[in-house]
Amino acid sequence: MPDAAWPRLDAFEGEEYERRSVEVEAADGSRLRAWTYIFRARFAHRLGPGDWEFDRFLRAGKARFISQYVGFGTLHTE
Secondary structure, three states: OOOOHHHHHHHHHOOOEEEEEEEEEOOOOOEEEEEEEEEOHHHHHHOOOOOOOHHHHHHHHHHHHHHHOHHHHHOOOO
């Protein structure tokens, strides 16, 4: 991803999230560094019961999220 995309992604995630470098394990067992956004604990009071359940997101939220976020069509990963 181009470096110029990070400010846009940081702004999209907003103050509730912190971008962090983490170590992940690939399917082949190799380890590499990746970026992720972590929800900041100080904003936990904003979450309701059941918020951010991954299975629920896949069932009910993902399609709605993608349809409402117009930026997906303009992201470039060159």
